[in-house]
Amino acid sequence: MSEPVVVVGGWASPFVTRVCIALKLKGVEYEFLQEAVGRKSELLLRSNPVHKKMPVLLHGGRPVCESLVILQYVDEAFPGSSILPDDPYHRAVHRFWAEYADAKLHTALRTMRGMVGGDKADAAEQVSAALRQLEDALAECSGGKPYFGGDDVGFLDIVVGSYIGWFGAAEKIAGLRVGVLDEASTPRLAAWAARFCAHEAVRDLMPDADRLVEFGEVLRAALAANVSSRP
């Protein structure tokens, strides 16, 4: 019998979404343990004692942490077509752009949402600039095929694609129109995003922007309540 696979995390986290998409692509059955908003379970803290962040993947009870590490683990531990390219050079290029996306998008989107300090308009411009770079990366990595991964969704599609719901939500929360995934500024990426969201391994897992806006309000209230209840 195969060892149980468990994802510990929250449905709204892009880092969690990407792990679920990778498991679905590989056809791996898993249990999803939803964390309560604004709190961390004992299981999460025990499984990821270094960073104390979601997601954690438990495979046969053994924890794997950090979403990019988890994606590579899922690729290696389970059969099926590879998520990362076979060629070592292409693997390196895809890892480079995945790290670029996380470095440029996550904090800037949090700034737009008011979760961390900083100018929201500057943050929106950072997101737009990163997407213009990723437009070129898509052309380079896909070689004219539909996805970063070529003919099908791959590692870099999953990493960049996991932010799609948050682009729209951050725009709504910040009240800024920044042309994120706009056909006029990033036409290839806009077409790719529509294709990615419609993919059968993605469509049920991609959070809707309006639901993320509501989640943002619930999270903000939960964090404020935690702070004010501290002695």
Ligand SMILES: N[C@@H](CCC(=O)N[C@@H](CS)C(=O)NCC(=O)O)C(=O)O
């Ligand atoms: N580099 C980490 C980032 C994970 C992360 O930031 N997760 C957030 C949820 S979106 C979290 O657990 N935040 C709780 C905290 O920062 O204490 C990864 O790729 O897994």
